[in-house]
Amino acid sequence: VVINRGHSKRSWVPGWGKGAMRTASLERNTNETRISATVALDGAGSYDIKTGVGFLDHMLEQLSRHSLIDIHLRVEGDLHIDAHHTTEDSGIVLGKAVAQALGDRRGIRRYGAALVPMDETLSRVALDLSNRPYLVWKLDFTRDKLGDFDTELFKEWFQAFAFNAGMTLHVENLYGTNNHHMIEATFKALARALREAIEIDPRKADAIPSTKGAL
Helix, strand or coil, X not given: CEEECCCCCCCXXXXXXXXXXXXXXXXXXXXXEEEEEEEECCCCCCEEEECCCHHHHHHHHHHHHHHCCEEEEEEEXXXXXXXXXXXXXXXXXHHHHHHHHHCCCCCECCEEEEEEEECCEXXXXXXXCCCCCEEEEECCCCCCEECCEECCHHHHHHHHHHHHHCCEEEEEEEECCCHHHHHHHHHHHHXXXXXXXXXXXXXXXXXXXXXXXXX
């Protein structure tokens, strides 16, 4: 694991997120997946994502673009079985990378929330970077698959991401009929809420955002 909380530039993609301070890089290799990831929290929403699962790539690109977190991600998974391990493990690795880039979470706003519409759909996400992992999931899909992708795997990704990022995460689809719109609006809402929560609060930039003095 490589964590950079200084002022130097990252080297993983020249020119991305110049001057970014909070970054982390890590690898995770198992019999099911081989994953490498780098995140830069103070980025510009640049991404280079290849998981082998097209729809998952598309959702993670939305996460990067709308959170302004730069994400470089490579996954080699056992897709000859199905997309379960690739999906869950990518959430694990990205969650760990975000947690490590946050460090002691000093100065962050900590909380974030977003309502995101997409055509007939409205999704809501609220989160707390509390280091107390929890997921509340209120999405009901009317289809088992989007293309070749099992819709039940979306919960697996969100749970893996939340628990490894140290995040209390509430995810809800308020209404909608198109399953693609429902999940895309949810990823975008996560991105917007995360962008708010990881920002440095200029009024308390040197303080841990908790009366306990630690998160």
